[in-house]
Amino acid sequence: xxxxxxxxxxxxxxxxxxxxxxxxxxxxxxxxxxxxxxxxxxxxxxxxxxxxxxxxxxxxxxxxxxxxxxxxxxxxxxxxxxxxxxxxxxxxxxxxxxxxxxxxxxxxxxxxxxxxxxxxxxxxxxxxxxxxxxxxxxxxxxxxxxxxxxxxxxxxxxxxxxxxxxxxxxxxxxxxxxxxxxxxxxxxxxxxxxxxxxxxxxxxxxxxxxxxxxxxxxxxxxxxxxxxxxxxxxxxxxxxxxxxxxxxxxxxxxxxxxxxxxxxxxxxxxxxxxxxxxxxxxxxxxxxxxxxxxxxxxxxxxxxxxxxxxxxxxxxx
Amino acid sequence: xxxxxxxxxxxxxxxxxxxxxxxxxxxxxxxxxxxxxxxxxxxxxxxxxxxxxxxxxxxxxxxxxxxxxxxxxxxxxxxxxxxxxxxxxxxxxxxxxxxxxxxxxxxxxxxxxxxxxxxxxxxxxxxxxxxxxxxxxxxxxxxxxxxxxxxxxxxxxxxxxxxxxxxxxxxxxxxxxxxxxxxxxxxxxxxxxxxxxxxxxxxxxxxxxxxxxxxxxxxxxxxxxxxxxxxxxxxxxxxxxxxxxxxxxxxxxxxxxxxxxxxxxxxxxxxxxxxxxxxxxxxxxxxxxxxxxxxxxxxxxxxxxxxxxxxxxxxxxxxxxxxxxxxxxxxxxxxxxxxxxxxxxxxxxxxxxxxxxxxxxxxxxxxxxxxxxxxxxxxxxxxxxxxxxxxxxxxxxxxxxxxxxxxxxxxxxxxxxxxxxxxxxxxxxxxxxxxxxxxxxxxxxxxxxxxxxxxxx
Numbered sequence: 065x066x067x068x069x070x071x072x073x074x075x076x077x078x079x080x081x082x083x084x085x086x087x088x089x090x091x092x093x094x095x096x097x098x099x100x101x102x103x104x105x106x107x108x109x110x111x112x113x114x115x116x117x118x119x120x121x122x123x124x125x126x127x128x129x130x131x132x133x134x135x136x137x138x139x140x141x142x143x144x145x146x147x148x149x150x151x152x153x154x155x156x157x158x159x160x161x162x163x164x165x166x167x168x169x170x171x172x173x174x175x176x177x178x179x180x181x182x183x184x185x186x187x188x189x190x191x192x193x194x195x196x197x198x199x200x201x202x203x204x205x206x207x208x209x210x211x212x213x214x215x216x217x218x219x220x221x222x223x224x225x226x227x228x229x230x231x232x233x234x235x236x237x238x239x240x241x242x243x244x245x246x247x248x249x250x251x252x253x254x255x256x257x258x259x260x261x262x263x264x265x266x267x268x269x270x271x272x273x274x275x276x277x278x279x280x281x282x283x284x285x286x287x288x289x290x291x292x293x294x295x296x297x298x299x300x301x302x303x304x305x306x307x308x309x310x311x312x313x314x315x316x317x318x319x320x321x322x323x324x325x326x327x328x329x330x331x332x333x334x335x336x337x338x339x340x341x342x343x344x345x346x347x348x349x350x351x352x353x354x355x356x357x358x359x360x361x362x363x364x365x366x367x368x369x370x371x372x373x374x375x376x377x378x379x380x381x
Numbered sequence: 382x383x384x385x386x387x388x389x390x391x392x393x394x395x396x397x398x399x400x401x402x403x404x405x406x407x408x409x410x411x412x413x414x415x416x417x418x419x420x421x422x423x424x425x426x427x428x429x430x431x432x433x434x435x436x437x438x439x440x441x442x443x444x445x446x447x448x449x450x451x452x453x454x455x456x457x458x459x460x461x462x463x464x465x466x467x468x469x470x471x472x473x474x475x476x477x478x479x480x481x482x483x484x485x486x487x488x489x490x491x492x493x494x495x496x497x498x499x500x501x502x503x504x505x506x507x508x509x510x511x512x513x514x515x516x517x518x519x520x521x522x523x524x525x526x527x528x529x530x531x532x533x534x535x536x537x538x539x540x541x542x543x544x545x546x547x548x549x550x551x552x553x554x555x556x557x558x559x560x561x562x563x564x565x566x567x568x569x570x571x572x573x574x575x576x577x578x579x580x581x582x583x584x585x586x587x588x589x590x591x592x593x594x595x596x597x598x599x600x601x602x603x604x605x606x607x608x609x610x611x612x613x614x615x616x617x618x619x620x621x622x623x624x625x626x627x628x629x630x631x632x633x634x635x636x637x638x639x640x641x642x643x644x645x646x647x648x649x650x651x652x653x654x655x656x657x658x659x660x661x662x663x664x665x666x667x668x669x670x671x672x673x674x675x676x677x678x679x680x681x682x683x684x685x686x687x688x689x690x691x692x693x694x695x696x697x698x699x700x701x702x703x704x705x706x707x708x709x710x711x712x713x714x715x716x717x718x719x720x721x722x723x724x725x726x727x728x729x730x731x732x733x734x735x736x737x738x739x740x741x742x743x744x745x746x747x748x749x750x751x752x753x754x755x756x757x758x759x760x761x762x763x764x765x766x767x768x769x770x771x772x773x774x775x776x777x778x779x780x781x782x783x784x785x786x787x788x789x790x791x792x793x794x795x796x797x798x799x800x801x802x803x804x805x806x807x808x809x810x811x812x813x814x815x816x817x818x819x820x821x822x823x824x825x826x827x828x829x830x831x832x833x834x835x836x837x838x
Contacts, residue, residue: 114426117420117426117609118425118426118609119609120608120609120610122420122421123417123420123421180606180631180634181492181494181631181659182491182492182493182494182604183492184491184492187523211659212529213496213528213529213530213532213533213536214525214526214528214529214531214532215525215529217524217525217528217529218523218524218525218526218529220525221524221525222524235532266631266633266634266635267634267635268633268634268635269633299492299604299606301490301604301606301607301608301610301614302604302606302607302608303423303606303607303608303609303611303636303639303640304421304422304423304608304637305423305606305634305635305636305637306606308635308636326490326491326492326577328577329490329577329578329579329610329614330578330579330610330613330614331608331609331610331613332609332610335608354491354522354523
């Protein structure tokens with residue numbers, strides 16, 4: 065039970081860089097290898113495209129980015145630094161509009177957290193709760209994953225850690241009923257934020273998506289504007305299927321923003337670029353580890369530059 | 382996305398088909414689409430490149446068989462090679478031949494589905510192999526992880542090792558084995574904490590668990606939705622812990638599962654099992670040909686082509702072709718087609734082989750076409766006189782009653798069949814305009830509901 069251990073404080077970019085260092089280094093080495101003192105020709109562009117593909121940017125997005133890049137720089141003598149900088153710049157440009165932190169203003173603000181199985185919903189809720197508790201907010205958690213074994217217990221442990229009460233019903237209970245009760249309590253007892261956990265569900269399961277819709281319908285009986293935020297938690301390890309996930313969740317339950325988890329591995333989360341380009345959904349935060357303070361605001365430039373292997377000298381964003 | 386890919390490949394292959402010859406250019410054009418398809422299916426780039434190179438070598442210069450179009454030829458080569466890379470024939474089972482208790486170690490990233498998979502495998506071993514199974518959670522990191530396995534054990538009536546708070550993973554593993562030996566368990570499933578493959582400390586920890594228990598199987602549990610990173614994950618786990626097999630989870634989603642190919646390729650280890658749902662019995666063996674079709678996004682087109690070629694006897698096809706050329710299609714011909722369907726493994730079997738399976742199967746369900754219906758329809762036709770079969774217009778009210786009684790069906794069923802026949806023969810007339818060569822292809826597509834065969838009412 066040492067999930068919150070190792071809470072040494074560092075700048076968020078430092079943490080992110082540490083988390084991303086492995087992937088960025090590899091990517092950077094690759095690009096450096098390709099571009100040292102060479103003219104930018106088609107072969108190099110192809111290789112560059114492959115590097116982007118390997119970062120999970122997807123075949124389409126990679127091709128577009130490289131085409132744009134080639135248009136402006138084809139035939140020029142380029143240094144690795146320039147190449148990386150320019151690409152980071154283009155990626156940051158795509159990401160910039162979606163880098164929006166989550167700052168709930170409603171009282172109580174209802175935040176519904178959804179996603180496929182194993183994406184990291186409960187852990188993300190724990191981290192968000194911690195963040196908002198530190199800001200002095202009163203946070204209530206609702207253990208809406210009544211399906212998976214011990215999901216309730218998992219959230220309860222997080223509740224104890226961060227000092228947030230958890231609304232609980234028995235296993236197999238109706239998540240909509242639980243959400244309703246939780247909102248009633250949040251209003252009655254003057255909580256600032258209600259975070260509702262939900263069971264993981266594949267976006268392809270129509271019945272489970274209906275269940276989620278019901279949660280929302282029931283919440284709206286108490287507050288027509290609820291849920292004020294509907295966060296989709298995405299695993300950075302996920303490949304191109306993330307596009308299908310976002311598309312379906314967005315159309316079914318009106319997702320308002322994304323949290324991308326597990327960015328501390330070698331997975332680069334490049335699909336985020338395609339997601340930003342296609343869906344324009346805000347990316348509120350990224351997860352770079354298992355402990356409670358491993359949730360970071362998402363910075364477009366930081367993410368893009370870090371992805372391109374730039375050193376901490378860029379740590380101003 | 383799934384569908385648009387099939388379409389894209391279809392377009393390329395259509396172009397090939399029209400040209401009617403398989404040149405290097407054709408192959409390259411097709412392989413460009415295949416490359417994108419594989420990448421969109423999340424097959425890792427290095428694996429894609431090797432794959433494409435191998436297929437190009439095989440395809441260019443390949444003599445195109447008379448009976449198939451060049452397009453089908455390319456599809457077949459791509460598909461066959463993919464199946465081969467995924468492990469060829471059948472899935473090897475779990476290695477349980479060691480002396481009991483046989484330890485099985487479950488490893489993987491966070492959230493890949495280890496704990497659920499552990500319970501699924503336990504149930505399978507218990508019910509199918511009559512094994513006495515003990516499960517133990519070595520996940521001391523994620524809150525309530527041990528409790529999760531304990532709850533699953535209670536649900537599934539599988540024994541779990543009692544939880545001792547604060548006990549480190551290696552000690553839990555040893556205690557599990559000791560308990561299993563004393564209480565005569567056949568198999569011990571060890572569920573470990575999710576860990577990043579680059580987390581040296583945790584990888585060392587799981588390696589020491591491995592050294593302590595010497596597992597007969599170390600199953601890498603991986604999410605079917607995994608992207609390009611699948612190669613890094615599989616490689617690291619294989620190097621640092623040793624992987625004996627792969628379990629792919631969430632195959633019930635719509636991810637195309639390219640990670641399966643990547644991981645199989647970099648580890649050389651077989652994919653042994655797949656998870657296909659949240660329920661604890663949603664566990665299946667891995668079939669390379671199914672995943673191959675899925676990765677390519679085209680169903681099992683190749684086997685369909687092959688099966689059709691095997692079963693449709695040339696002679697009959699020619700006879701039918703001659704009739705169709707004249708725009709004629711009587712109930713005898715329909716009976717022959719229905720028998721072909723039966724030979725090919727029934728409608729369910731065929732539907733499973735067609736692209737866009739999910740959609741099609743739904744349509745079939747809603748159209749209530751099933752194999753029983755095919756049998757019933759054959760019974761109706763065989764209750765007719767030869768004259769009636771050649772000239773369905775003869776079949777009026779009293780004859781319909783007689784046929785219904787004779788075949789043990791109702792007049793409505795007879796009506797339905799006649800209506801279907803009308804639709805089919807109308808379509809056949811259209812096909813006949815395309816000439817004899819087009820017959821087999823369109824004959825097959827006629828099986829699709831909406832293509833003229835299924836009842837439309």
